[in-house]
């Protein structure tokens with residue numbers, strides 16, 4: 006396994022729409038090894054998720070895992086999830102404000118509105134179909150990762166640019182209020 010280099014804001018690979026993966030390609034040892042490397046890279050960087058194009062591979066694969074994450078201590082845990090060719094459908098017009106960060110946008114956080122309840126369809130790493138619903142903060146994480154595959158970054162979604170903050174100033178000026186807000190979101194949606 007290997008830790009892959011992460012592309013940062015400004016690199017064109019982050020702005021291209023990633024291409025779908027065929028089932029044959031998915032089952033190849035090369036792609037399976039790539040998925041292992043993507044997972045390892047996410048864990049190494051303490052990310053809650055990472056998309057293939059963030060490591061210069063413009064294919065529609067992303068991985069998510071939240072387990073007592075030091076970058077996002079308020080996020081509910083999410084088991085390791087590997088999504089291939091994922092599609093997301095909002096199940097409500099209702100949105101909530103999510104304070105986000107991104108491994109490809111170093112030292113910046115900001116508030117992006119996200120749908121509170123979404124349906125997710127994808128394949129797992131073996132090609133088996135997945136179809137389930139996700140709510141609240143976890144739904145926000147999924148929307149962030151799927152945006153990557155369409156060449157979008159959370160900064161594109163930030164409506165109120167006064168919420169933009171370095172990580173240090175987030176901790177100093179915004180963390181306390183956000184943790185309270187995050188608790189309320191988890192209480193309302195269950196995650």
Ligand code: ZN
Nearest residue numbers: 106107108109
């Ligand atoms: Zn990101």
